[in-house]
Amino acid sequence: MSDIFHVSKLIRFQHCDPAGIVFYPQYFVLFHEVIEDWFYNGLQLKFADLIVEKRFGAPTVDIRAQFLAPSRLGETLEFSLLVRKIGGHSIDLNLAASAGEKVRARIEQTLVLFSFDTGQSIPVPDDLRESMLRFCSEKA
Numbered sequence: 639m640s641d642i643f644h645v646s647k648l649i650r651f652q653h654c655d656p657a658g659i660v661f662y663p664q665y666f667v668l669f670h671e672v673i674e675d676w677f678y679n680g681l682q683l684k685f686a687d688l689i690v691e692k693r694f695g696a697p698t699v700d701i702r703a704q705f706l707a708p709s710r711l712g713e714t715l716e717f718s719l720l721v722r723k724i725g726g727h728s729i730d731l732n733l734a735a736s737a738g739e740k741v742r743a744r745i746e747q748t749l750v751l752f753s754f755d756t757g758q759s760i761p762v763p764d765d766l767r768e769s770m771l772r773f774c775s776e777k778a
Contacts, residue, residue: 640775643680643719645672647735649709658711665703665743669733672717673749680719681769693754696729700748709735709742721774724767727751727759 653664673696677685689695709715715735722730727750734744753760762770 640720641680641772643672643676643773645675645679645717646714647671647717649711649713649715651711654711660709660742662703662705662743665705665735665745666701668715668717668735669745669747672719672733673731676719676773680773681766683766683769689754694760695752695754696749697752698747699728699750700746702746703743704745705743707740707742709737713737715742719773721770722746723776724762724770724774726761729762729770 647668649660653660653668655661674685677683677688715737718734718736720732722732724730729749729751731747731749732744733747735742751760751762752758
């Protein structure tokens with residue numbers, strides 16, 4: 639059984655439109671924060687170190703989103719992250735934002751590891767792959 643990474647986030651004024659409802663592009667900002675939280679707290683790896691010291695990033699190359707119900711200013715949402723698959727150079731993720739039992743938004747996202755020095759994708763390092771396997775639904 640895979641671990642699912644969870645983190646709670648307060649919906650703030652900055653996330654909302656004038657009606658006090660999360661403006662849908664802000665979900666992408668929140669989901670990216672969840673990925674950074676996962677690196678820091680789930681993988682015990684400083685996301686900043688990947689960029690500054692190791693000189694690679696993890697840009698999104700594919701994303702599919704569903705916005706299922708509105709979220710409002712002042713609510714706390716529970717975010718979850720599960721690794722669907724770790725490829726040679728890519729990581730497929732499932733993320734969701736929920737309040738209670740109600741899923742408000744979810745995405746399927748593919749990240750590709752990218753070298754700032756070469757401008758090319760790079761293989762997922764063995765140590766990173768090993769850390770991510772704990773959260774992976776496909777162990778093969």
